[in-house]
Amino acid sequence: MTQLISREQIAAAAERLGPVVRRTPVIASRVLSERIGQQVYFKCENLQRTGSFKPRGAYNRIANLSRDERERGVVAASAGNHAQGVAWAATELGIASTVFMPVNVALPKLVATKAYGAQVHLAGETIDDALVAAREYAEHHGAVLIHPFDHADVVAGQGTVGLEIIEQIPDVATIVVPTGGGGLLAGIASAANYLAPQVQVIGVQSASAAAWPSSLAAGQPVRAESMQTMADGIAVALPGVVPYAHVKQFAHSVQTVSEEALSRALLLCMERAKLIVEPAGAAAVAALMTSALDLELHGPVCAVLSGGNIDPLVLTHVLTHGLRAAGRYLAVRVTIPDRPGGLSRLLGVVSETGASVLDVVHSRTTPTLALNEVEVMLTVETRGPAHRQDVLDTLSGAGFTVSV
Structure with missing residues (x-):
């Protein structure tokens, strides 16, 4: 049986780490607070040394x-x-x-x-x-x-995040934590159990790489079959034995979020909090944004931003994905007649909707086209889901054949 780390081990880790790691800030999030009806804070481990916890x-x-x-x-x-x-x-x-x-x-x-x-x-x-x-x-x-999560000293070190949260937000009621192998969730849940046992600690995984829900249901770590997620930082196929014992004992539950939710969370962190966060680091925010937490949330709530190390090329891709998921980016194929003025009429219809054209690609060589047809790949910026649908409806109403 795995021996659980003690309160003293976490305290010793905090003393050891005090001179060398940053006490990362806690930032209030007005937009999420309004969305879920509880005060929400971000614990910014993306601002930690090396960019993560x-x-x-x-x-x-x-x-x-x-x-x-x-x-x-x-x-x-x-x-x-x-x-x-x-x-x-x-x-x-x-x-x-x-x-x-x-x-x-x-x-x-x-x-x-x-x-x-x-x-x-x-x-x-x-x-x-x-x-x-x-x-x-x-x-x-x-x-x-040095294993990334499956060791008591690692769990105790990650538990110092929990110590800081409880000191910085004394009345915190819920802590939401991105979860991969489980070291961070195990450490925070252990610290909360020893210092503030009334706090519920919830893990979050991508639904496309979720080993924890099935493992907790099975009573032991179970390897997940699929690991297809943009959140590579939490794409761990098999939970650690040491974290598992702590999560099972001290954590409330582990929930899952979609890929779209992850990309939208990353976008929210950038636009509203001015924080660069990697997809894995935004998992807790994704859960709060989408009400993916299948339980009654008690506030104040702290969402841990576990890391901010993201490749700029990946960032560009994820932001585009997030804009599309938020209804602010629309890419369509439109078939138009191959005659003078056809493209001009199409762009005129788009202009009437108030959408901003970002890109136009004009092709006559698509195999499915008739001799007198042209396909246009059109990318536009929209103001949200309702406006996005308005653009699609307007194009269809004008007689264009449209596919998203």
Whole structure:
């Protein structure tokens, strides 16, 4: 049976981390407060060192190594936040670190991990492949493998986020936490249990990569079959044994959100809170935006923004997805007659709706077109779902064949 971490272990982690990690701010969110009828705050771990909460657990784990273990160095496998957390923590403690990352890792994350001091090796196509390589390296070189979530010291380190929330929002009633392997959820739920047991702590996963609901139902960690999500930071197929014991004991539940909700949450964080958040880091916001939490919410509510490390190219894609999901971006195919003035008439109809044209692609070579037809790919900016539907209705009413 897994031994649960104690209040003293979390307190010791907080004392150890105090001089080296940031006490990240808590920011009130008026737009979400109005939407759910409760005061909502953001806990901004996206503003933590290395851009996520990960250095807390990594530093606490590495700082507790023996002198012999430190001399042997540490090794980790990650595609992003854990890699940077381990590299930074090891360098802070004067310990050599090696990190294995998939060959398709985002360039900014690769560069950042090297900049924090790690020796980086690219191995395999997935995190699982990189983890195999990291384990082999540990066996051959004697380095200590630093697991991203499945260790008591890591859970205790992440629990310091919970300590800070309870100190910063003394009357907090609900804490909503992005959840992957479970280290952050386990740590926050444990801290809340010891300091404020009346607080309900809820985990959030992408519905497309949700291992926790089935695992909790089964009474043990169960591997998820699908991991198709933009929120790669919480796309963990198998929950950790150590986090599982704490989540089962102390957390209220784990809920899921859609990909559209994640992209809309990221957009809200940027537009309304002026915060850059990665899709995984926005999972708690997505749950609050969509009322995905299948329970009565008690306020004040704290949504943890767990990370802000996002590739600019991915950010562009996700923002476009978020705009489309919010009804503010519409891409359609419109078939028009192939004669002078056809395109001009189409754009005139769009102009009458008040939509702003972003892009027009004119094609005569689509195989399904008749000889006297042209296909136009039209991208417009709209003011919301109602306006988006108005544009579609107006185009159809004007006699155009339209497909979204």
